[in-house]
Amino acid sequence: MNPVNAVLRRELRSYFVTPVAYVFLVIFLVLAGILTFYAGDFYERGQADLQPFFVMHPWLYLILVPAITMRMWAEETKGGTLELLLTLPLTLWQAMLGKFFAAWLFIGLALVLTFPIWITVNYLGSPDNGVILASYLGSWLMAGTFIAIGACLSALTRSQVVAFILTALVCVLLILVGQPQVLDFFSGTLPRKLINAVAHLSMLRHFEAIARGVLDVRDLLYFLLSMVGWLVAGVLLLDLKRMR
Amino acid sequence: MIETDQLTRCYGNLTAVDALSIRVEPGQVLGLLGPNGAGKSTAMRMIAGFLVPTSGTARVCGYDVSREPLKAKRALGYLPEGAPSYGEMTVREFLQFIVRMRGFKPDTGYRRFEAVVQQLQLEDVLGLCIDTLSKGLRRRVGLAQAILHDPPVLMLDEPTDGLDPNQKHAVRQLIDVMARERTILISTHLLEEVHALCNRVVIIARGKLLADATPAELEARSRYHGAVSFSAPGSGMSQEMLGRLPQVAAIEVDPLDGRITVFPKPGERILEPVETLLREQGLEVSEIQLERGRLDEVFRQITTAESSVTGSCA
Numbered sequence: 236m237n238p239v240n241a242v243l244r245r246e247l248r249s250y251f252v253t254p255v256a257y258v259f260l261v262i263f264l265v266l267a268g269i270l271t272f273y274a275g276d277f278y279e280r281g282q283a284d285l286q287p288f289f290v291m292h293p294w295l296y297l298i299l300v301p302a303i304t305m306r307m308w309a310e311e312t313k314g315g316t317l318e319l320l321l322t323l324p325l326t327l328w329q330a331m332l333g334k335f336f337a338a339w340l341f342i343g344l345a346l347v348l349t350f351p352i353w354i355t356v357n358y359l360g361s362p363d364n365g366v367i368l369a370s371y372l373g374s375w376l377m378a379g380t381f382i383a384i385g386a387c388l389s390a391l392t393r394s395q396v397v398a399f400i401l402t403a404l405v406c407v408l409l410i411l412v413g414q415p416q417v418l419d420f421f422s423g424t425l426p427r428k429l430i431n432a433v434a435h436l437s438m439l440r441h442f443e444a445i446a447r448g449v450l451d452v453r454d455l456l457y458f459l460l461s462m463v464g465w466l467v468a469g470v471l472l473l474d475l476k477r478m479r
Numbered sequence: 480m481i482e483t484d485q486l487t488r489c490y491g492n493l494t495a496v497d498a499l500s501i502r503v504e505p506g507q508v509l510g511l512l513g514p515n516g517a518g519k520s521t522a523m524r525m526i527a528g529f530l531v532p533t534s535g536t537a538r539v540c541g542y543d544v545s546r547e548p549l550k551a552k553r554a555l556g557y558l559p560e561g562a563p564s565y566g567e568m569t570v571r572e573f574l575q576f577i578v579r580m581r582g583f584k585p586d587t588g589y590r591r592f593e594a595v596v597q598q599l600q601l602e603d604v605l606g607l608c609i610d611t612l613s614k615g616l617r618r619r620v621g622l623a624q625a626i627l628h629d630p631p632v633l634m635l636d637e638p639t640d641g642l643d644p645n646q647k648h649a650v651r652q653l654i655d656v657m658a659r660e661r662t663i664l665i666s667t668h669l670l671e672e673v674h675a676l677c678n679r680v681v682i683i684a685r686g687k688l689l690a691d692a693t694p695a696e697l698e699a700r701s702r703y704h705g706a707v708s709f710s711a712p713g714s715g716m717s718q719e720m721l722g723r724l725p726q727v728a729a730i731e732v733d734p735l736d737g738r739i740t741v742f743p744k745p746g747e748r749i750l751e752p753v754e755t756l757l758r759e760q761g762l763e764v765s766e767i768q769l770e771r772g773r774l775d776e777v778f779r780q781i782t783t784a785e786s787s788v789t790g791s792c793a
Contacts, residue, residue, distance in 0.1 A: 241579035245565070252567045315563035319624070322527040322559070323580045324552040478531045479490075 238325035242333025243340075250341055255303060263299055263345045267291060271352065283360025288352055289370045289446050293410050293439060296342075296381045301402035303341065304385025305395040307334050308473065312393040321477070327470045335386050335466060342378040346371055366448035373445030376458035377438060381406050383462040387469035390476070406438075413437020480504055480662050481526060481632055485535035488521050488686075495521040497686035498535065503679075505631070508658050510677035511666040514782055518686035519666040520560045523636050526664075527557045539632050553581075556630035558638055562621025566610035570601055570620055573609060574627065581628045595623040598653065614641040622650065632662045639672060651675050670774040684782040698772030700780075707753045708740040709767040717760050724752050740770075 250256035267288065271277050275287025311317040320330060356362050385402040392398050411417050413434045421430055434440065438461075441454040481503040488496040496518040503509045511519050524530040526537045528544040528551060537544045540554040564573055574595070578588040596602055599619045604612060609620060622638065638654070639647040654663065654676055665676060673680055673694050680697055682690040690697065698704055711717070718730055718739065726747035731740045743749040750769050757764055 238580055238582070241576060244579070245568075245576050248572065249565065249567055314566070315559065315561055316565055318524065318527075318529050318559040319563050322529050322552060322555070322557045323577070324549050324582070325580065326549070477529065 238323075238329045239333045239336070242320075242325070242330055243337045246334050246337035247341065250303070250337070255306075256341065259299055259303060259341075260345055260348065263295060264348060266295055267349055268352065270295075283356055283362040285352065285356055285362065285367050285370060286446075288349075289374055292374045293377065293442065296378055297403060297406050297410065300338075300342070300378060300381040301385050301399045301406070303338055304382055304389055304402060305398040306389070307338070307386050307398075308390040308469075309393050309395045309398045312476075327473050331386065331466055331470050331473070335382060335462075338382045338386070339375075339379050342382065343375055346375055346378075363448065366446075369448045369450060370446040372450075373442050373454075376445070376455070377442045380409075380438065380458050380461045380465070383465035383469070384409075387465045387472065390469045390472040409436065409438045411437075411439075413440040480538075480540055481634070481664055482538045483522070483526065483535065484537075486522065486525055486532055486537055487534045488518075488525055488530060489533045494686050496525070499683065499686065499688055500535075501681055501688065501691070503662050503664055505660055505662050506658070507679055508654065508663045508665065508677045509679045509681060510673045511664060511681050511683065512668065512670075512673065512778065513666075513683040515668065517684045517782070519683065520636055521686075522683070523557075523634055523664070523666060524559075526634060527555060527559075528552055529559075553628075554630060554632050556625035556628065556633045558621050558625040558635040560636040561640075562618045564609050564617065564620055564624065567608065569606055569608055570612075571605040573620065574623060577624050577627050583628075591627055591629065595627050598626070599623045600649075615643060615646045618642060618650075619646075622653070626657065630661075632664075633657060634664045636666050637668075638665060639667070639669065670778060673774060682778065682781050689781050689784075694774070695771075697774060697777050701770075701772030701774070701777045702742065703740070703770040703776060704772035705748065706740055706742045706770045707750050707767065708738055708770060709753075709757070709764050710736065710738045711757070711762050711764045717757065717762055720756055720760065721753065724749070724756065726752055 250259075270291040271285075271288040275290060277287050280287065308317070311320060321327070353367060356367075357364070381402075384405050385398070388401040388405065389395075389398040391401070413436070418430055418434055421433075425433075435457075441457045444451060444454045481501070483499055483501050486496055486499045487494065499518075499522055501509070511522070513519050521530065525532045526539065526544060528548045531545065539551040542551040542554065544551045565576075568576065574592055575588075578592055581588075583591060596605065599622055601616075601619060601623060604616060609617060612620065618638070618641065622635070625633065625635065633654075635654075639650050642650060651672075654665070657663065665672070667673070677694060680690070680692055680694055681688060682697075718732070721727055721739075721741055722730055726743055726749045727741055728744045729742045731742070732738070733740070741749060741753055750767075754767065757767075
């Protein structure tokens, strides 16, 4: 069997052997439900769509994704199993991809398990299911980017707490950077072009574009390139660790 | 085969391994000996491809660990220091993970799995979490992991550390069986292990190679090599007589149990003359022993000799 697959299976299994997976799933599903119905005014809006549900996803990921990525490399470094893993016949890339896909599939499972809300909205009205599917895809891509960031920063340190905080910090920056308040704050001091460039880095902007149901290549590329970029950085960090 | 050529590793200003060149052939069991912090584990980590050498090269079965890491890793079975493994997995899950990582087809993989489980007597603990195992069992799981793919080269970092005497014996027997036709490199700071396992010894301290010999050659360097020791009550008179023997260099008496050790002059054999003298004196000797030499003494002598020399890395 291919080593990426072997690492993926091991990681997934370890989520479900330790309580991580169940705690994550329960909290994710409960919070997603509560936030949609109470904070998102799901009923009061009187519209048959899942807008209030997907709007909450970046903030849910902000807390929950670092919680599953923080142990990814930090735990292996601290427990000494990194030495075992890296002396088995696989490349750093294969190890990184195995771990990344395990986490990404897991988030995918969490998203699939939100299906009751999709059934609810279809029962209550007749939503545009194409838009909902696109929103799910956008949400999953955004989760992948968060995971790639977490995977990279977990390789940076042997402390899971540090990995968690750094990941949450980078993610919140990437969410907020495109917000009008943030951009207004800099509009006096920075040149217009730079501000526009920074605004394009915003994860929220690309997520909302996809969530409207428009699959623009630029938005897809944004997420895919972000993932690749952070994973490359993570592999380089691991390689650096072997030299230091 | 394991070859290292001027293998060097620096951590900041500290040279952990300093231009180490060794070569281990098939059929050899080489014991890498040294005090704590001598660079044994660092050297092994470089050979295993975990750490990148600052300079120099290491080859496993002819494959350079930096240029062809996957081929080198396939030829190598490695037990890292402390036998790390994934604590939340059961022994079965962990070994099956290794089977998949080693790229076995299901049927051959299963046969190998069965074989190592039997070899290391893990049948009864297959369903247990590794976290709940004793230190000795964890070490055995680590060993099972290292030999699972039946590698031509085996490298074990302190394989018997923390085991009780029976488990040590079992592990040594296993290594003995595996030793034929394989290349085995073992690090240890237990001198008894050298006698039990190794047919060659390399002593390193502060990252430098200080001795490369067979255990017997090392023992011959000891002051005690060829010395005769015995216990006899009331032997005060005979000490003087012994001192007058032309072959004898010195006599020492253990202040605790009164055991007398007679040291020969270089190249002299003294067992017979000493025995003859004792018989002539009419002394009752309960037991008399010809010493082979003491490895611990040689070890101390070698590793503390040049304490002023420290490596430097730019």
